[in-house]
Amino acid sequence: MKFIGAGSRPGRAQIHNDRVVTIPNVLTVVRFLGVPLFIWLVLGRQEYGLAALVLAIMGSTDWVDGYVARRFDQMSNLGRVMDPIADRLSLIAVAVTLVIAGVLEWWYLAALLVPDAILLTLSLHYFHGHPDLPVSRIGKIRTALLLVGTPLLVLSKLQVPGAEAYFVAAWIFLGLGLVGHWIAGYNYFRAIIHKGRQLKDPTVDVDGGTR
Numbered sequence: 001m002k003f004i005g006a007g008s009r010p011g012r013a014q015i016h017n018d019r020v021v022t023i024p025n026v027l028t029v030v031r032f033l034g035v036p037l038f039i040w041l042v043l044g045r046q047e048y049g050l051a052a053l054v055l056a057i058m059g060s061t062d063w064v065d066g067y068v069a070r071r072f073d074q075m076s077n078l079g080r081v082m083d084p085i086a087d088r089l090s091l092i093a094v095a096v097t098l099v100i101a102g103v104l105e106w107w108y109l110a111a112l113l114v115p116d117a118i119l120l121t122l123s124l125h126y127f128h129g130h131p132d133l134p135v136s137r138i139g140k141i142r143t144a145l146l147l148v149g150t151p152l153l154v155l156s157k158l159q160v161p162g163a164e165a166y167f168v169a170a171w172i173f174l175g176l177g178l179v180g181h182w183i184a185g186y187n188y189f190r191a192i193i194h195k196g197r198q199l200k201d202p203t204v205d206v207d208g209g210t211r
Contacts, residue, residue: 017075017076017077018076018078019074019078020076020078022074022076023068023072024065024074025065025078028082029086031061031086031090032086034054034058035058035089037054038055038058038097039093041054042097042101042103043100043101048157049158052154053151056151058090058147059150062083062087065079080132083135084135085130087143088116091150092109092112092113092116094150096109098153098154103153103154104153111178111182112181115184116185118185119185119188122192122193122196126193126195126200127192131188131191133191133192136187138180138184139180139184139188142177142180142183145173145174145176145180146173146178150170152166152167152169152173153166153170153171156170
């Protein structure tokens with residue numbers, strides 16, 4: 001079974017509807033609600049094992065909601081916007097928590113925030129809100145890498161056999177995820193500018209020239 005685009009059926013168009021209450025949207029909300037639980041477990045209880053479990057569940061729902069949406073025709077306009085926003089906010093909130101707990105260094109948080117801050121500024125400038133761009137393949141891979149690496153890093157804080165291996169594996173995933181984050185950010189940067197210019201001047205083509 002493929003992981004990227006799982007649940008899609010060849011030859012069948014993926015149509016987004018206007019439904020609000022769908023299983024994928026509920027799973028997206030549940031994923032984001034896991035953030036305060038994770039924060040409490042790490043900062044309030046120092047329960048890193050349970051915190052890693054919460055992260056693993058959050059990460060799995062990110063895959064499951066996409067599969068259900070594509071497989072059972074539950075792709076919605078709300079989910080198209082809400083899902084990537086929930087992913088970004090969750091990853092940032094988790095990173096902030098781990099920086100405060102001393103698990104992550106500040107530079108990791110900065111590496112996450114800088115591209116997002118630039119894209120948010122551009123989106124507000126051109127669209128006064130969400131640019132409504134499709135999630136790129138590299139963006140999906142980036143998110144998957146970060147969602148795998150983060151719980152592994154939390155597990156490495158436990159006094160268990162193989163903690164060092166968890167730490168090394170975590171940074172392999174996180175390092176690749178950060179590289180993908182910046183590449184995806186650059187691609188979204190270009191896409192936002194091109195779409196914004198087209199809205200302001202329909203004679204501008206996708207390459208920045210004129211038709």
